[in-house]
Every structure is written in structure tokens, then in C-alpha cells.
Amino acid sequence: MSADQLVFWIFAPIAVAGAIGMLLSRNAVHAALFLVVNLFCIAVMYLLLEAPFLFAVQIIVYAGAIMVLFLFVIMLLGVDRGDDLREPLIGQRPLAVILAAAFVVEIAVAVRAGIGFATMAPEGFDAVNRDGNARALARVLFREYFLPFEVTSLLLIVAAVAAMVLAHRRARAVTQAELERLGLLEPPREEAPSP
Amino acid sequence: MRTPIAWFVMLSGILFALGSLGVLIRRNALLIFMSVELQLNAVNLALVAFARMHNALDGQVLAFFSMVVAAAEVVVGLAIIVAVYRRRQTVDVDDARELRW
Incomplete structure (x- = not known):
């Protein structure tokens, strides 16, 4: 097994585990951190595919900017309670799992028919x-x-x-009376009686 | 040095399936949004893998554009979530199923 394949088999399971962790975590902050793990692993995949520029962009834009934005909104909304686990539609979740598994099988069949599992990346990307x-x-x-x-x-x-x-x-428009009640504004003073 | 392209495409398919699973079963709007991000990333991975397979850079350019669109989408989506939260004090998508206030 070459070094590239070793790196792939180290980071691909971590990427899948990060995605599953994001699915299962109750806390939104934990889910965001799992997603960051996943995005880093995908960045490593870009490196394996000889796209170092996208590797850098992935880390800066996704793991940096977008996930910070996500965490910022999570903190802003104060979402600390988990989802409630009632199922509004009976059987929706098992059906979703079955459909996702069917999708993976479908991709596997398509890949096998299309490019085959053994097709190596061609030489000559250095020239590109x-x-x-x-x-x-x-x-x-x-x-x-x-x-x-x-x-x-x-x-x-x-x-x-x-x-x-x-x-x-x-x-909201603030009226003058409210400002006076708060003591922020001097009440209009009467004209001093002239002698 | 060389890795079969199909491995990357399979990884991309698995991540996409997990992302769509997240969209289907989670009800927190923020988590649904994160799952959509995961799906976008899975597709980007497939694009870069196919660019490597065809010895061309067009796939990488397309992945780059898709990252830009994803950034714009996150900004607008999170703003909508914040606006809904201000009005209803919830981010559960089931509580916001009417289209009016």
C-alpha cells in the first residue's frame, strides 16, 4: 500500500465519523465542531488529488469563515436545548436511513459500471x-x-x-414623553415670570 | 503515489448520503443547514476527483465557484434563521410551518 493510499485510509474513516457525529449529536455546538473535523479531512483529500490551492481555500473559507459564522449564530441564538425526539411522521426516520443506504449502493453500482474500482488516476497532472x-x-x-x-x-x-x-x-420610534420619564431629557422649563 | 479515483467518488457518495440523512431527520434549522454544507462539500470532492481523473482543471474551478456560492448561501440562510428566531423564539422547523407570521 503506497503512502497516498495509507493517508486516504486514515482520513476517510475520520471524515465519515465526523459526519456521523454531526448527525447524532444533540448539542448544536458539538455538531458544528464535528463538521469542522469533517471539513479538514476533505481538505486532506484535496491534497491527495493534487489540488493544494483548494486545500488552502477549504481550510480558510469553510473551516475558518463559514464555521465561525455558524458558531457565532449558535451562540447568538443561545440554542442549548437539544432537539425533541418526538417523531411527527411515523416511520420517517427508518425510511430516511433506508433511502440513504440505497443511495450509497446506487453510487457504488454506478461507479463500478462507469469507471471501475481499480482505475488509477492517470499520470500527467504535473503538466497540467x-x-x-x-x-x-x-x-x-x-x-x-x-x-x-x-x-x-x-x-x-x-x-x-x-x-x-x-x-x-x-x-422603534421613541416619543419625547418616554425620554422624559427615563430622565434622559430635561422637561421643558416654563418661562420665568418677568417682574 | 496513486490512488483509485473510485475511492474518492465513493467517499463523496457516502458523505452526501449522510448529509441528506441529516436534512431528513434533524429538525433544528441550524443542523439542517450544516447538513446541506456537508452535501455541498461531498459534491465538491467528487468534482475535484473527476478533475484529477480527466487531467483538467475545470473541475477544480467549478469546485471553487461552488465554494463561493456556498459562502453566499450561508450568509443569507443564517440571516433568515436569525430573523425567524427573532419572531418566534425557536429554530425548530416544525414550529415555523405556516408561511405567515
Whole structure:
């Protein structure tokens, strides 16, 4: 077994275990941390697939930014009670498990028919990745995919504006009487009687 | 040095199945959202694996775009969850099944 395959067999079970841990944990914070474990393992898979740029992006964007955002919202909402375990639909959960297992079997059959379990990654990726993966990726991104890249910036602006609009709390109008009651405002003083 | 591509595709399929299982059985909106993230990541892994198989970088570019879309989606989704929580004091999706307040 080569070094690559050894790394795969170390990190693939950890990735699956992280996903299962996320499914089963009652506490939302624990689930988020399990998901971080899973995302790190997927980042290692990118390294095995000779995509070091995506490895870095995965760790910075997913494990860093997105999961911090998740944890921030979990803390903000104070979600510390677990899900209640009543089943609103009888038999929904066993059915979901069966369907997920069927999906895995389906993928296995499709992979076996399509590429076969023994097909190795072909040689010659070094030529594709010449001058380094980041530079090669930039060459593709800024030539063939330039228009989608620009549209992406529009998407990010729309998302930022949408977040502000959705999460903005409108301030209630405060009347002058309330301010006076709180003592924040001097009551209007009467005109001094002129002698 | 070399690993069969099918292993990565199988891992991706298993992670996708676990993610969809999470969407189906959990009822906390935040956990459903995390499961969707898991599904997106599984698909990204398959894209990168196929890019390696075809000796081309297009799959990696597509995975990169999908990460950007995922980031935008997380921002909007979490804002919606926060807005629903403000109005109803809950993140359980069963409590928010009416479309009005």
C-alpha cells in the first residue's frame, strides 16, 4: 500500500465519523465542531488529488469563515436545548436511513459500471499543474471562466445586502414623553415670570 | 503515489448520503443547514476527483465557484434563521410551518 493510499485510509474513516457525529449529536455546538473535523479531512483529500490551492481555500473559507459564522449564530441564538425526539411522521426516520443506504449502493453500482474500482488516476497532472496549482488555476479562471468570475462578485454583493436587510432590526420610534420619564431629557422649563 | 479515483467518488457518495440523512431527520434549522454544507462539500470532492481523473482543471474551478456560492448561501440562510428566531423564539422547523407570521 503506497503512502497516498495509507493517508486516504486514515482520513476517510475520520471524515465519515465526523459526519456521523454531526448527525447524532444533540448539542448544536458539538455538531458544528464535528463538521469542522469533517471539513479538514476533505481538505486532506484535496491534497491527495493534487489540488493544494483548494486545500488552502477549504481550510480558510469553510473551516475558518463559514464555521465561525455558524458558531457565532449558535451562540447568538443561545440554542442549548437539544432537539425533541418526538417523531411527527411515523416511520420517517427508518425510511430516511433506508433511502440513504440505497443511495450509497446506487453510487457504488454506478461507479463500478462507469469507471471501475481499480482505475488509477492517470499520470500527467504535473503538466497540467505546471508553475504550481494556484498559477495554473488562475490561468483557467481568468481566461475561460472570466465572466462567471465577475458574476460571482455581483452574487457576493447581493448576499451581503440581503444579510443586512434580513437581520436588521428596525428601531422603534421613541416619543419625547418616554425620554422624559427615563430622565434622559430635561422637561421643558416654563418661562420665568418677568417682574 | 496513486490512488483509485473510485475511492474518492465513493467517499463523496457516502458523505452526501449522510448529509441528506441529516436534512431528513434533524429538525433544528441550524443542523439542517450544516447538513446541506456537508452535501455541498461531498459534491465538491467528487468534482475535484473527476478533475484529477480527466487531467483538467475545470473541475477544480467549478469546485471553487461552488465554494463561493456556498459562502453566499450561508450568509443569507443564517440571516433568515436569525430573523425567524427573532419572531418566534425557536429554530425548530416544525414550529415555523405556516408561511405567515
